[in-house]
Amino acid sequence: MSHTFEDIPYRTIDGETLLGRLYRPATPAAALVIEVHGGAWSQNDRLTNVLMHEHLAEHGIAVFAIDFRMAPKHRYPVAVRDINYAIRWVRSNLARLALTPRLVGALGTSSGGHLATLAAIRPDDPLFVEADPALGNTSAHLDFLIACWPILDPLARYHMARTRGLQNLVNNHHAFWPDEATMAEGNPHLNVDAGRATAMPPMLIIQGTEDENVEHERTHAFANLYRHHGGKVEYHAFLGQPHAFVARHAGTEPADEALLKMSDFVLHHLN
DSSP states (O other): OOEEEEEEEEEEETTEEEEEEEEEESSOOSEEEEEEOOSTTTSOOTTTTHHHHHHHHHTTOEEEEEOOOOTTTSOTTHHHHHHHHHHHHHHHTTTTTTOOOSEEEEEEETHHHHHHHHHHHOTTOTTTOOOOTTTTTOOOOOSOEEEESOOSOHHHHHHHHHHHTOHHHHHHHHHHOSOHHHHHHTOHHHHHHTTOOSOOOOEEEEEETTOSSSOHHHHHHHHHHHHHTTOOEEEEEETTOOTTHHHHTTTSHHHHHHHHHHHHHHHHTTO
């Protein structure tokens, strides 16, 4: 199987044009994934996770990998608003894009996993939904969610980074979050725990047990919490693997297995 790709502007706001790279499989895609890159809320772009994009496209899944506004210029909740907008834009423009997916989901890595999860569990929140006549009442609800080494409790991660003296992580938190109260408000773990998640799509979590940036125990705890509140979640721990191991250890057995977990998860939900 082969695929093609093209860059498409999906939003222009305050003089900034945001692009998404659309990957089209060789055969009509029954599912589409909106991909949200990581980078501590302040770095990287839509090309960061090309390995994942190409793998999904080669397995018959379309991907729209997006740029979004980032810190330090743009702080919380701007990035989540862009993601919410991107989901609604894609759903509103499926005919224009010549796509007919039965399912639309999201994939996020690291801080992108945080952003995608927050957008997924609060799709109708007025804090994130920005009116646009071109989008009408299009929903930002997702049919599934993949989170890879995600920051699902940014407040706890901030405290961990301070305790361990990981100043680069602390600085990134300060760049994106106004304060600790906001880290609690925009916190997927605390939102689910408090019953503030208005949607809980089926979820896949990929996590390395030697992740230096994310405590794997916390992602596991989130998976248990998600199930406790009625959500469906697959949690896969990869022993000895570090943060972002799919790209860092590309071509190894764990990286290839993680990629297959992603495509299998999406294809399973088509059946």
